[in-house]
Amino acid sequence: MLNTTAAFVGIMALLHIPLTVMVGYHRARTGIHFFDGGDAALLRKMRAHGNFTENVPIALLALAAAEATGAPRWVLLVGGCALVAGRLLHAYVVARKGWGDGRGYGMILTLFAIGWLGCVALARALG
Numbered sequence: 001m002l003n004t005t006a007a008f009v010g011i012m013a014l015l016h017i018p019l020t021v022m023v024g025y026h027r028a029r030t031g032i033h034f035f036d037g038g039d040a041a042l043l044r045k046m047r048a049h050g051n052f053t054e055n056v057p058i059a060l061l062a063l064a065a066a067e068a069t070g071a072p073r074w075v076l077l078v079g080g081c082a083l084v085a086g087r088l089l090h091a092y093v094v095a096r097k098g099w100g101d102g103r104g105y106g107m108i109l110t111l112f113a114i115g116w117l118g119c120v121a122l123a124r125a126l127g
Helices: 003-030 040-068 071-098 101-126
Strands: none
Touching: 003 040, 003 071, 040 071, 040 101, 071 101
């Protein structure tokens, strides 16, 4: 059973909702139905949402693989918590400002989670 993975899938699913709504609301408010229409704020929100959808699936797959191969729960929690923190930090900074230290730190945490969980899964799978 992949209980830890299931919990983080649930968290990520819930975080995905406000990112999607944020873009949709901006589109409805401005009447921009496709692309970004030259609206910098919409582009930032689209990228916050897009970056989330680009990085979260592979991180969750690595988490599931690590859990399926019997990684200790603390290892899974370190990776999962780094992913949540990274995604929150990155999305907030990108959507609000576009650039800032938090954006980089968010990506570092996200890539740490992907790399950490990927290495654990690979090491455990190879014995």
